[in-house]
Amino acid sequence: xxxxxxxxxxxxxxxxxxxxxxxxxxxxxxxxxxxxxxxxxxxxxxxxxxxxxxxxxxxxxxxxxxxxxxxxxxxxxxxxxxxxxxxxxxxxxxxxxxxxxxxxxxxxxxxxxxxxxxxxxxxxxxxxxxxxxxxxxxxxxxxxxxxxxxxxxxxxxxxxxxxxxxxxxxxxxxxxxxxxxxxxxxxxxxxxxxxxxxxxxxxxxxxxxxxxxxxxxxxxxxxxxxxxxxxxxxxxxxxxxxxxxxxxxxxxxxxxxxxxxxxxxxxxxxxxxxxxxx
Amino acid sequence: xxxxxxxxxxxxxxxxxxxxxxxxxxxxxxxxxxxxxxxxxxxxxxxxxxxxxxxxxxxxxxxxxxxxxxxxxxxxxxxxxxxxxxxxxxxxxxxxxxxxxxxxxxxxxxxxxxxxxxxxxxxxxxxxxxxxxxxxxxxxxxxxxxxxxxxxxxxxxxxxxxxxxxxxxxxxxxxxxxxxxxxxxxxxxxxxxxxxxxxxxxxxxxxxxxxxxxxxxxxxxxxxxxxxxxxxxxxxxxxxxxxxxxxxxxxxxxxxxxxxxxxxxxxxxxxxxxxxxxxxxxxxxxxxxxxxxxxxxxxxxxxxxxxxxxxxxxxxxxxxxxxxxxxxxxxxxx
Numbered sequence: 001x002x003x004x005x006x007x008x009x010x011x012x013x014x015x016x017x018x019x020x021x022x023x024x025x026x027x028x029x030x031x032x033x034x035x036x037x038x039x040x041x042x043x044x045x046x047x048x049x050x051x052x053x054x055x056x057x058x059x060x061x062x063x064x065x066x067x068x069x070x071x072x073x074x075x076x077x078x079x080x081x082x083x084x085x086x087x088x089x090x091x092x093x094x095x096x097x098x099x100x101x102x103x104x105x106x107x108x109x110x111x112x113x114x115x116x117x118x119x120x121x122x123x124x125x126x127x128x129x130x131x132x133x134x135x136x137x138x139x140x141x142x143x144x145x146x147x148x149x150x151x152x153x154x155x156x157x158x159x160x161x162x163x164x165x166x167x168x169x170x171x172x173x174x175x176x177x178x179x180x181x182x183x184x185x186x187x188x189x190x191x192x193x194x195x196x197x198x199x200x201x202x203x204x205x206x207x208x209x210x211x212x213x214x215x216x217x218x219x220x221x222x223x224x225x226x227x228x229x230x231x232x233x234x235x236x237x238x239x240x241x242x243x244x245x246x247x248x249x250x251x252x253x254x255x256x257x258x259x260x261x262x263x264x265x266x267x268x269x270x271x272x273x274x275x276x277x278x
Numbered sequence: 279x280x281x282x283x284x285x286x287x288x289x290x291x292x293x294x295x296x297x298x299x300x301x302x303x304x305x306x307x308x309x310x311x312x313x314x315x316x317x318x319x320x321x322x323x324x325x326x327x328x329x330x331x332x333x334x335x336x337x338x339x340x341x342x343x344x345x346x347x348x349x350x351x352x353x354x355x356x357x358x359x360x361x362x363x364x365x366x367x368x369x370x371x372x373x374x375x376x377x378x379x380x381x382x383x384x385x386x387x388x389x390x391x392x393x394x395x396x397x398x399x400x401x402x403x404x405x406x407x408x409x410x411x412x413x414x415x416x417x418x419x420x421x422x423x424x425x426x427x428x429x430x431x432x433x434x435x436x437x438x439x440x441x442x443x444x445x446x447x448x449x450x451x452x453x454x455x456x457x458x459x460x461x462x463x464x465x466x467x468x469x470x471x472x473x474x475x476x477x478x479x480x481x482x483x484x485x486x487x488x489x490x491x492x493x494x495x496x497x498x499x500x501x502x503x504x505x506x507x508x509x510x511x512x513x514x515x516x517x518x519x520x521x522x523x524x525x526x527x528x529x530x531x532x533x534x535x536x537x538x539x540x541x542x543x544x545x546x547x548x549x550x551x552x553x554x555x556x557x558x559x560x561x562x563x564x565x566x567x568x569x570x571x572x573x574x575x576x577x578x579x580x581x582x583x584x585x586x587x588x589x590x591x592x593x594x595x596x597x598x599x600x601x602x603x604x605x606x607x608x609x610x611x612x
Binding site: 171174176178180 | 328329330349350351352355356357359360361363364365366367376377380381424428434
C-alpha cells in the first residue's frame with residue numbers, strides 16, 4: 001500500500017473552526033463599526049456590547065451637513081486617482097528599463113528605492129511642513145498630496161511592476177525591436193497588453209494605499225485638500241464622543257475601497273502574492 | 279540586396295571577450311550557417327548583426343552602409359527566434375501583420391501579404407487563433423510568416439528548429455531551404471546541429487570560442503577540414519583520429535579518417551579489431567570497434583546489412599586518398 005498522509009480528525013474539524021475563528025476576529029471590529037453607525041449617539045456611547053437597539057439611518061442622512069462628507073470624498077478620489085496614475089506613468093517605464101535592460105547597478109537601484117521606505121515619516125515631518133508651507137506655498141493643495149502619495153508609493157509600484165515584467169520573455173520584446181517598433185511602441189504594443197493583469201493589480205493596490213494613507217494626508221492638509229482620512233481623524237475629539245456619527249463617516253470612508261476590493265479580489269490576491277504562483 | 283560585412287568586430291561581456299576581432303562577409307542571397315558547440319559565440323554573433331547586442335568595437339555593414347550604431351528596428355532585418363517569440367496576446371493574423379503595421383503598410387496590402395504568407399506556410403485555417411492554441415511547428419511557421427511579410431534585407435534564424443521534434447525538424451529544414459531558393463534573400467542561420475548546417479548552407483562558418491575556425495561550402499569543409507576541430511565537428515558519425523606509429527607512416531602527428539572511408543572486408547584487412555557495439559540501421563551498419571591498436575574506438579560505417587555482432591572479429595581496410603593529415607598543432611598538412 002502506498003504511504004499517504006492521513007487526514008487527522010483535527011484536520012477535518014479543527015481547520016475550518018480555526019479559519020472561522022480567525023476570520024471573525026479580523027472581521028469583528030469592522031462589523032462593530034458598521035453596527036455602531038446605525039445607532040443613535042446615545043446608544044453608541046454605552047459601554048456594554050449592545051446588540052439590540054432601535055436602528056436609525058440618521059447618522060447617514062445627516063452626514064453631509066454634519067461633516068461635509070462629499071468634499072472630503074471627492075478630495076480622496078482626486079488625490080488617489082492622480083497619484084496612482086502618476087505612479088504608473090513613472091513606474092512603467094522605470095520597471096521596463098530595469099527588467100529588460102538591466103545594468104550592473106540595477107539591483108542596487110532597486111534596493112535603494114526600497115530603502116526610502118525605511119525612513120520614518122516622522123523624521124521628515126518638520127522639513128516637509130516648513131518647505132511646503134513657507135517656501136513652496138503648496139501646503140494643503142491637491143498637487144502636494146498627489147505628489148507625496150505618488151512618491152511614497154512609487155517604490156512599491158516599481159517593485160511590483162518589475163516583478164511582473166520580469167516574467168515576460170525577453171525574446172518577445174526583442175522580436176518587437178526586430179519588427180520595427182521603437183521604445184514607446186514596445187511599451188504600448190507589447191509590454192502593457194502582456195502585463196495588463198499585473199499592471200491592474202499594481203494600480204489597485206497603489207490606489208488602496210493612497211486612499212488609506214493617513215500620516216501625510218492628515219498633516220499636510222487643513223481644509224482645501226483634506227481627504228477622508230483627515231475627516232475621520234479630525235472629528236475624533238472636538239465634537240465630543242459622537243460615536244454613532246463617526247462610525248457612519250468611517251463606514252462611508254472605507255466603504256468605497258471595500259467594494260472596489262470585493263470586485264477586484266482576484267487581481268488583488270494575484271498582486272499580493274507577487275506572481276509567486278504561476 | 280543583403281550583403282553583410284563584419285569588420286574587426288569584437289564583443290566583450292564585462293571583462294570576458296566572447297568575440298575576438300572577427301572578419302566575415304556574407305554575400306547577397308547567400309544562405310550562411312553559423313555552426314559550433316554551445317557557447318562558441320554563434321548566437322552572440324547573430325545578435326550583433328541583428329543589433330540586439332552592441333558591438334564593443336569594429337563595424338557592421340549592410341549593403342555598404344555602416345549600421346553599427348543603428349537600432350535593430352532600423353536595420354531592415356527579420357529574425358526568427360528559437361522560442362518563436364510570438365506575441366501571445368495577438369492572433370496569428372495580427373502577429374503576422376504586426377511588422378507591417380509598424381512600418382505603416384496600408385491595410386489592403388497587409389491583407390494581401392498575410393494571405394500569401396498563410397498559404398505558403400499552411401496557416402490559412404489558423405489565422406484567427408492565438409499562439410497558445412497552436413503546436414510548436416505551427417508557431418514556428420507563424421514566426422517565419424511574420425518575418426517574410428516584411429520583405430527584409432536578410433533573415434536571421436537563431437536555432438529555429440531546436441524546440442521541435444525530430445520528424446518536424448526535417449520537414450521544416452526542407453521548407454526553409456525551399457523558401458530560400460524561392461526568395462533568394464540572404465539568410466543567416468545559427469545551429470549547433472552540423473546536419474542542418476551541411477544540408478542547408480551555401481556557406482558554413484564554423485565557430486569555436488568566438489573564433490572562426492573555417493569558412494567554406496559544406497563539401498569543402500567535409501573534404502578539406504583545415505584543422506582537427508573542424509574535422510571532428512563536420513561529418514556524422516565523427517571522424518576517427520589516429521595518433522602514434524600509424525600516423526607516423528603518413529608523416530603526420532595525427533591522421534583522420536571518416537567512418538564511411540573504412541571498408542569492412544572478409545579477412546586480411548590492414549586493421550583488425552573486436553566489435554563493441556553494432557548499430558543496425560538497415561540502410562547502413564555502424565560498428566564501434568575496439569582493440570585495433572590504433573585508437574580506443576574506431577567507428578566504421580558499412581553500407582547495407584552486415585551481420586557482425588558484439589565480440590566478433592572485424593577486418594578493416596582504409597581507403598587510400600581520403601586520409602586527412604594534421605600536424606602537432608592540429609593544423610592540416612597539405
